[in-house]
Amino acid sequence: MADGARGRLSGRSCIVTGAAQGIGRAIGEALRDEGGDVCFADINAEMAEEVMRANQERSARSGGKVAWAKVDVTKRDQVRAMIDKAVDAFGKIDVKFNNAGINKPLNFLDVTEENWRTIMEVNGLGVLIGMQEAAKQMISQGGGGKIINTASIASRQGFDNVAPYCASKWAVVSLTQSGARDLAKHNITVTGFGPGVVATEMWRQLDKDLMEIGVSEREGQAIEEFSADILRGRVATPSDITGATTFLASRESDYRTGQIVMIDGGMTLV
Numbered sequence: 127m128a129d130g131a132r133g134r135l136s137g138r139s140c141i142v143t144g145a146a147q148g149i150g151r152a153i154g155e156a157l158r159d160e161g162g163d164v165c166f167a168d169i170n171a172e173m174a175e176e177v178m179r180a181n182q183e184r185s186a187r188s189g190g191k192v193a194w195a196k197v198d199v200t201k202r203d204q205v206r207a208m209i210d211k212a213v214d215a216f217g218k219i220d221v222k223f224n225n226a227g228i229n230k231p232l233n234f235l236d237v238t239e240e241n242w243r244t245i246m247e248v249n250g251l252g253v254l255i256g257m258q259e260a261a262k263q264m265i266s267q268g269g270g271g272k273i274i275n276t277a278s279i280a281s282r283q284g285f286d287n288v289a290p291y292c293a294s295k296w297a298v299v300s301l302t303q304s305g306a307r308d309l310a311k312h313n314i315t316v317t318g319f320g321p322g323v324v325a326t327e328m329w330r331q332l333d334k335d336l337m338e339i340g341v342s343e344r345e346g347q348a349i350e351e352f353s354a355d356i357l358r359g360r361v362a363t364p365s366d367i368t369g370a371t372t373f374l375a376s377r378e379s380d381y382r383t384g385q386i387v388m389i390d391g392g393m394t395l396v
Contacts, residue, residue, distance in 0.1 A: 132161060132189070133159065133160030133161030133162070133189070133190075134160045134161070134372065134376040134377070134378070135157050135158075135160040135161050135162030135190070135221075135372070135375060135376060136160070136161035136162070136189060136190070137161070138157075138161075138162050138163070138220040138221055138375070138376075139162070139163040139165075139212065139216035139217065139218050139219050139220050139221070140154070140157050140162050140163065140164050140165065140219075140220065140221040140222070140223065140375060141164075141165045141167055141195075141208065141209065141212050141219060141221070141222050141223065141260070142154040142157070142164065142165070142166060142167065142223040142225055143167045143168070143197060143199055143208075143223065143224060143225050143226040143252075143256065144167075144168060144225040144226030144227060144276075145166040145167055145168050145174065145177065145223075145225065146166065146168035146170050146173035146174045146176075146177055147168075147173065147177075147326070147327050148324075148326035148327050148328055148364060149225065149276070149321060149324060149326060149364050149367055150166075150168070150223070150225045150226070151166070151177055151364070152364030152365060152367060152368050153223055153225065153364075153367070153368055153371045153372075154166050154177070154181075154223075155181060155184075155368075156365075156368035156371065156372050157190075157221075157371075157372060157375055158181055158184065158190050158192060159184070160372055160376070161189045161190050162190045162221070162375070163190045163191040163192070163193075163215070163216040164181070164190060164191075164192055164193075165192075165193040165194065165195055165208070165211070165212040165215065165216070166178050166181070166192065166193070166194045166195075167194065167195040167196070167197045167208050167212075167226075168194075168196070168197070168226070169196065169197060169198050169199075169226070170196075171194075171196035174194040174195065174196060175194045177194065178192050178193060178194035191215060191216060193211065193212060193215040193216070195207070195208040195211045195212065196208075197226075199224070199226045199248060199252030199253075199255065199256055200247045200248055200251055200252050200255070202255050202259065205255050205256055205259045206259050209259055209260065209263050213263065218267050218269075219260060219263050219264060219267070219271065220264075220269075220271050220272065221271065221272045221273075221274065221375045222256065222257075222260035222271070222272070222273050222274070223274045223275075223276070223371070223375075224252070224253045224256040224257060224260075224273070224274070224275045224276065225275075225276040226248065226252055227248060227249045227252075227276060227294075227328075228244070228245060228248045228249065229245065229288060229291045229328065229332060229335075230244070230245065230291075230335065231287045231288050231291075231332065231335045231336050231339060231341070232287065232289075232290075232339060233286070233287055233339055233340075233341070234286050234287070234289050236339070237289055237290060241290055242290045242293075245290040245291055245294050246290060246293065246294050246297070248294075249291070249294030249295065249297070249298065250294045250297040250298070250301075253275055253297070253298050253301055254301055256273075257273050257275070257301060257305050257316065260273055261273065261305070261309055261312070261314055264312065264314055265312050265314075269313070270312065270313030270314050270315075271313075271314045271315075272314070272315050272316075272317070272374070272375060272379075273305060273309070273314060273315070273316045273317075274316075274317050274318060274319070274371065274374050274375065275298050275301065275302050275316070275317070275318035276298070276318065276319065276321070277295050277298045277299055277302070277318045277319065277320040277386050278291075278295040278298075278320050278321060278322075279320055279321070279322045279323075279388070279390050279393050279394050280292040280295045280296075281295035281296050281298060281299045281320055281386065282320065282388070282394040282396055283394065287336060287339065287341050295320075298318060299318065299386055302316050302317065302318045302384065302385075302386060303316075303384050306383040306384030307384065310383065315379070315380070315382065315383035316383055316384060317374050317379065317382055317383060317384070317385055317386070317387070318385075318386040318387070319367070319370055319371060319374065319386065319387045319388070319389055320386050320387070320388045320389065320390060320394075321362065321367055321389055321390060322356065322361075322362060322388075322389070322390025322391055322393045322394075323349060323352050323353045323356065323361045323362060323390075323391075323393075324361065324362040324363065324364060324366070324367065325361050325362065325363055325364075326364060329349060329361075332348065333345060333346060333347075333348045333349050336348040349361065355393055356390070356391040356392060356393055357391055357392025357393075358391035358392055359391075360391070361391075362389070362390075362391060366389065366391075367389050370387050370389050374387065
């Protein structure tokens with residue numbers, strides 16, 4: 127955005143969780159480039175602060191402010207503290223991205239209670255708490271708001287080596303619909319987006335994990351096989367995701383709620 131220009135997020139205050147790297151960082155930086163105030167939140171405090179500092183100079187040019195917060199999204203008191211910190215920095219919260227998520231592949235018959243609970247707590251409960259606390263803040267300050275959840279291609283079909291992850295992302299779709307119905311009366315919209323295969327740290331780790339459990343034999347094989355049916359012919363980069371996420375955060379999407387936008391290059395045609 128040119129110096130002095132008003133971006134699509136000018137005057138809007140945003141929080142992005144899981145923002146220290148990958149898709150979350152890209153989402154936050156795209157919002158900042160459009161003039162938004164952005165709080166980069168992550169469980170890794172050092173990385174979140176580093177990302178915030180890296181964005182300070184560009185933020186000054188785009189007109190927005192930046193902040194950072196440490197948060198474990200499964201802990202309500204930490205989520206509330208994160209929101210309070212963003213409100214202290216920006217005065218209000220207009221947009222909340224519930225993006226933090228984890229995955230740890232196991233073959234279906236090897237899934238343990240610990241594996242299930244850990245993934246469901248972060249990806250399911252973490253989204254619920256994030257939605258609730260953001261909505262409470264938006265209701266208290268008035269004026270509505272936008273809550274945006276990260277789903278996945280795994281929210282559209284089950285995969286045999288990541289069953290808890292798939293279940294957690296189906297939960298995100300359900301929470302998005304439930305939240306949209308309940309919060310409409312407060313002028314709060316709830317939407318989500320579903321990435322496919324994205325070249326991020328998470329997918330590189332997933333590739334290694336699938337090798338460890340015997341699903342693939344060499345580095346890069348899992349990503350190649352998952353990507354074989356992408357109609358666009360390549361894996362995504364984080365910048366492929368941010369056009370849609372910025373739209374969902376902007377006023378241009380004010381009439382959209384309860385829906386998931388798939389950004390997967392044509393992997394799931396539903």
